[in-house]
Amino acid sequence: MGEIKIRLMAVIGFISLAMERVWGGRALETVYGRALPKEDGVYGEAWELVDRPQEQSVVAQGVYAGKTLHELWTEQRDLLFGEGLPDSERFPLLVKILDARDDLSIQVHPPAHLAESLAGEPKTEMWYIAEAAADAQLYVGLRAGVDRGSFEKAIAQGTVAEQVHAIAVRGGDSIFIPSGRLHAIGAGLLIFEIQQNSDTTYRVFDWNRLGLDGKARELHVAESLASIDFSDIEPQMDVPQGNVIALCEFFLVEKFVLAPRTTVGNAHSERFALLTIVEGALEDASGQRWERGATVLLTRGNEHLSAVLPSVVLRTSIPC
Numbered sequence: 001m002g003e004i005k006i007r008l009m010a011v012i013g014f015i016s017l018a019m020e021r022v023w024g025g026r027a028l029e030t031v032y033g034r035a036l037p038k039e040d041g042v043y044g045e046a047w048e049l050v051d052r053p054q055e056q057s058v059v060a061q062g063v064y065a066g067k068t069l070h071e072l073w074t075e076q077r078d079l080l081f082g083e084g085l086p087d088s089e090r091f092p093l094l095v096k097i098l099d100a101r102d103d104l105s106i107q108v109h110p111p112a113h114l115a116e117s118l119a120g121e122p123k124t125e126m127w128y129i130a131e132a133a134a135d136a137q138l139y140v141g142l143r144a145g146v147d148r149g150s151f152e153k154a155i156a157q158g159t160v161a162e163q164v165h166a167i168a169v170r171g172g173d174s175i176f177i178p179s180g181r182l183h184a185i186g187a188g189l190l191i192f193e194i195q196q197n198s199d200t201t202y203r204v205f206d207w208n209r210l211g212l213d214g215k216a217r218e219l220h221v222a223e224s225l226a227s228i229d230f231s232d233i234e235p236q237m238d239v240p241q242g243n244v245i246a247l248c249e250f251f252l253v254e255k256f257v258l259a260p261r262t263t264v265g266n267a268h269s270e271r272f273a274l275l276t277i278v279e280g281a282l283e284d285a286s287g288q289r290w291e292r293g294a295t296v297l298l299t300r301g302n303e304h305l306s307a308v309l310p311s312v313v314l315r316t317s318i319p320c
Contacts, residue, residue, distance in 0.1 A: 004266050010303035011284040012064060012072075012080075013296050014057035019045040022212050025101035027190055032097075032293035033129070042212075044099055048295040049274065051091035061288075062186060081270040086317060090197055093316065094253060095276060095295045098132075098191040104184045105206040105217070106139060106160055110227045112180040115200065118223050122179045125195030126246035126253055128314060129173045130278055133188025139164040140175060141232040150232050155221060160205035165234045166208040173237045174245045174255075180229035192276055194316050196250050202227055247319065250291045254315045258307035265304035267317040280311025 018028055018036055021044025029044050030036045036043055049069065050057050057069040064072065072080055073091045086092050109123035127138075139161070142151070146163045154163045167175075169189070177183055182204070185191060203217065204224035211217040238245060240298060246253040256264050258280070266273045275282065276295040282305040283289050289308060290296055298305075307313075 010299055010301055011288065011290075011305065012062070012295050012299065013060045013288075013290065013294065014049060014069065015048065015060050016048040017055055017057070017220050019047060020041045020212060022209070022217075023046055023069050023100055023102040023104050023187075025099050025318055028097065031190065032291075033295075035274075042101070046097040046099075046293075047094070048097060048276070049091075049093065049095040049297070051197060052094075080272065082268075082301045083094050084320075085271070088197075092197050092242070092318065093274070094195050094197045095274060095316070096193040096195070097293060098185060098189070098193055098270040100185045100187055100189045100191070102187050103207055104186075105182040105203040106164055106182065107203045107223050109177075109179045109184050109198065109200060109203050110202065110223065110229045111229075114226060115179075118202075118226060120166060120200035120202070121196075121198035123196050123200055124250055125177045125193055126251075127175050127177065127185070128192040128194075128245065128253075128255070128278065129169050129189060130192055131190040131282050132170050132173075136170075136188040137166045137168050137186045138175065138183070138189075139166055139186060140177070141165045141181060141235040142230065144233055146230075146233070148225070148228075151228070151230070152225065155204065158205075158208060161207070167237060169237065174240070175235075176246050176248070178248070180227055181232050181235070182228050183216060186295050192278060192314060193313070194246070194251060194253055194276075245314075249319065252317050252319050256313045256315065258311040258313060260307050260309060263304040263319060264313050264315060266300075266302055268301035268320055269302040271317060271320065272300055274316040275305060276314040276316065278312040278314060280307055280309040280313075280315065282306065283308050
């Protein structure tokens with residue numbers, strides 16, 4: 001019976017959660033054709049796959065419609081996700097779409113050895129650039145010559161941006177952001193973010209602007225200074241290794257460029273995989289079609305989805 005259920009629900013889609021952000025826009029509507037909650041709202045994030053105490057992905061259709069990702073993870077982990085996975089209370093990954101119409105705050109996530117003492121969670125992530133304006137850039141790491149002393153002075157003087165390394169980017173680029181790396185996403189970027197399941201961010205500089213409530217957003221200067229890797233000087237965008245665009249102990253992300261009628265499936269037949277459709281569209285064995293922007297869960301097994309159009313797909317799995 002279990003094997004029949006796997007075949008019936010080999011591909012699971014979830015309802016996306018749109019999040020208002022002061023730096024956001026309307027690309028979730030204009031690029032991905034999604035209805036947004038408010039006609040005049042600015043939405044910076046879509047949480048495509050999440051298992052957090054306050055935010056939950058809910059299955060959109062099929063046998064498990066209405067079930068949360070947390071329920072699937074806790075109640076049917078071996079059946080749907082595979083064996084030998086992290087023994088975590090919650091699904092260990094989080095997938096987002098980020099629509100940056102303005103610069104994000106300059107921020108850092110705490111490394112694992114410090115996170116608990118700072119009352120936070122470690123967060124390592126990667127970014128895939130889906131679209132980039134002609135002058136778009138990322139702020140990643142520190143400029144040559146910057147040390148903790150000069151950085152602290154810049155905080156006091158409001159000139160932190162001058163201390164951070166800026167990189168010009170274009171669509172199709174990607175970069176790995178380990179915990180401890182100072183970073184910010186610049187204006188004019190549409191990004192897919194794949195990360196550890198964490199929502200801890202320490203802001204060190206927010207461009208002296210006000211939040212959606214008209215008040216300055218909270219900064220976390222002490223926590224940021226404790227977390228920043230001051231040896232991380234002028235990193236560059238990553239160079240793919242074959243299909244692999246990001247690999248760490250928490251996730252493996254591969255990029256596939258598919259012609260129509262070609263397929264992509266699980267990375268390992270006994271483990272789940274996530275497929276994120278950057279461009280094009282995919283179709284499963286039942287004829288269900290998954291459009292640009294969607295992230296779907298391939299359950300344990302050896303399911304393959306076919307490209308309906310020329311497609312670019314990110315496959316995320318947990319390294320064996």
